[in-house]
Amino acid sequence: xxxxxxxxxxxxxxxxxxxxxxxxxxxxxxxxxxxxxxxxxxxxxxxxxxxxxxxxxxxxxxxxxxxxxxxxxxxxxxxxxxxxxxxxxxxxxxxxxxxxxxxxxxxxxxxxxxxxxxxxxxxxxxxxxxxxxxxxxxxxxxxxxxxxxxxxxxxxxxxx
Ligand SMILES: [Fe+2]
Numbered sequence: 001x002x003x004x005x006x007x008x009x010x011x012x013x014x015x016x017x018x019x020x021x022x023x024x025x026x027x028x029x030x031x032x033x034x035x036x037x038x039x040x041x042x043x044x045x046x047x048x049x050x051x052x053x054x055x056x057x058x059x060x061x062x063x064x065x066x067x068x069x070x071x072x073x074x075x076x077x078x079x080x081x082x083x084x085x086x087x088x089x090x091x092x093x094x095x096x097x098x099x100x101x102x103x104x105x106x107x108x109x110x111x112x113x114x115x116x117x118x119x120x121x122x123x124x125x126x127x128x129x130x131x132x133x134x135x136x137x138x139x140x141x142x143x144x145x146x147x148x149x150x151x152x153x154x155x156x157x158x159x160x
Pocket of ligand 1: 021025050051054103
């Protein structure tokens with residue numbers, strides 16, 4: 001695994017994580033909700049509600065670390081527009097899954113960053129521990145989301 005050793009890289013990843021939650025996951029899930037017209041409502045509601053919750057967590061840490069909250073797409077992330085008209089639900093969940101994996105891997109990289117730069121980011125020892133524990137929760141949540149999608153891509157219909 002490539003470990004992040006620069007504070008600037010960690011800062012940029014946190015901003016990207018924020019954008020993935022606030023923009024990309026919301027767009028892809030809500031486009032699916034529109035096209036599926038109520039089908040798979042429960043699974044899609046979990047994905048969009050959790051993503052809203054994740055945004056709040058990332059926002060809290062951006063504020064604590066005094067990192068500006070992005071108001072436009074951070075460099076590196078594509079500007080996406082989704083049009084799922086004519087797709088079946090399996091294809092839509094395959095698209096959503098890409099963003100769940102992207103989010104999971106982004107939080108994994110943040111969680112595994114060099115502890116020295118996490119220390120540098122939060123001078124409070126407790127903040128550092130709480131940050132790492134939140135990142136771990138986010139990794140696990142995104143992996144749950146990936147499974148929710150994978151079950152539907154594979155044609156199974158269990159929620160968790
Ligand atoms: Fe998320």
